[in-house]
Amino acid sequence: MTRLITKPNIAAPDDFYADLLAVHEGLAKAESDALNARLILILANHIGDRETLAEALDAAKPKK
């Protein structure tokens, strides 16, 4: 890991976490899945850098 930030980087983490849950509130499973997919694409585009994205994909893989 050289580019992906893996140290805490979000100010007020509890607030962000609450926002993340709030945006899913009242949604059915399929709607939540769709929202998550949109969110991933939006964040991925914001990052843009392919190496960082590759590291993020790797970091997200299930632990062996």
Next chain:
Amino acid sequence: MNQTVETTGKKIFETPLYPYRRSADQEPGARAHHPVVVAGAGPIGLAAAIDLAQMDVPVVVLDDNDKVSWGSRAICFAKRPLEILDRLGCGDPMVDKGVVWNIGKVFFDDRQVYQFDLLPEKGHKRPAFINLQQYYFEQYLVERVRELQAEGKPIELRGGNKVVSVTPKDKGVALSVDTPDGPYTMDSDWLIACDGAGSPIRAMMGLDFVGRVFEDNFLIADVVMDADFPTERWFWFDPPFNRGQSALLHKQPDNVWRIDLQLGWNIDKDEEKKPENVIPRLKAMLGDDVKFELEWVSIYTFQCRRMEKFRHGHVIFAGDAAHQVSPFGARGANSGLQDTDNLCWKLKLVMDGLAPESLLESYDVERIHGADENILNSSRSTDFITPKSDVSRAFRDAALDLSERFEFARPLVNSGRLSVPCVYDGSPLNGPDALEGGPARTRPGATCPDARLGTDFLLDRLGGEFQLLAIDAEVPDSVEDGGIAANAIRVSAADDPSGDLAARYLGDARSAVYLIRPDQHVAARWPSFDEAAVKAAIRQATGRA
């Protein structure tokens, strides 16, 4: 409401254009020997034969049929193949008849999410794309064959001649051919197999054709209608008239429209093909008040696959016979024309004894590279159009949904990445890239981009043989090595006030010398002329290094 299925008037694809005629090869006791036989008179076989005949290589084309393609099939022809057709002397009728389009619209569910403009780059003789029915395409190629015959060129087109056996020999191949008058045999030094995705020759030789099967069916219909849909490519994901599936509408000449409807895997093909089932589907799409006639209907499935090697001794496979892709991206006929463009000049040099037979190995290297690129692009389009899992559908729908509001998502939407020629990076034929500051798009291995030269175009001055393109550089009229000459074409950046020529061939350099192959690919480039370097690059590009 017009519900007729039969169209009136005889279509070109119902007319025998090269009916069976008995040839001298069939006389008792005759055993013909031909330099080159081409199997298959489709777009690729005809292009190969025309290319060879133009170089005075005698060629016989065999086809079990005697008409052009029944129904439209391939419709979308890209710039590079049009440039190849110009070199083959039949680009004009194609482009004059074809429909030029630049605008594409993408629909998701019940709404348009965005539209794009291909924004074709200026300074090219040919448009980015034309739509043209395959039967016209083949007709113009057949007309070009007739023209060459009238000029006395050695080209023969035999309809009703079906290759039924192929026996590879040490320096050629023996063929048995069936005809309405019974079978006959012949020998040929070379056989070019352009007999389509189902290639009987490939099967006769027991050769592999492995790849990926896509479990999906598409209904393809060409309809004749007077409708005021614009000349645009419209692609629907999950529309109300074809729920959970995709659809495509695209215009061809003569008010013929291509409609492509995804049907899914578990269907009864024979039932779906019946007009009483097709017509309601089309009405749901086009609206109840649109009058149309069905010209051609078919249901297809597809695979992405290729042969492990395209060349097997003196039998060489080209087009769909060698590789098959999904139709999304128009990479079938377009890549097949690039196959024969790559092959014919090499074969000519080998037949003339000017290059070793091993030069043909570069056909495998370069065109397998092209086929793999096409298969990759085509498989990715198919995975987007037909998501294989819940999560891939979720991402597909997310990209489409976002594309309406956010520009960033549009490049992720994939309804077919339209065919562009591949660059033969790493080809053993490539010479040095010694032009410092030269544009990446004209590096060795790339095709030459066009540019305007006064009232003329650069590509009209290239092709057919090796050439030395000098831009604001001194070069001799001709450089020869081992009997292979590269003739000079001298131009100046000032010839093109738009700056396109300089941008495409000079970049940051002030002058350049390009060695260009007969198929208009760059072999090598330098800032100025160096005889020894040019000769070495000619040897490299002809497999004699």
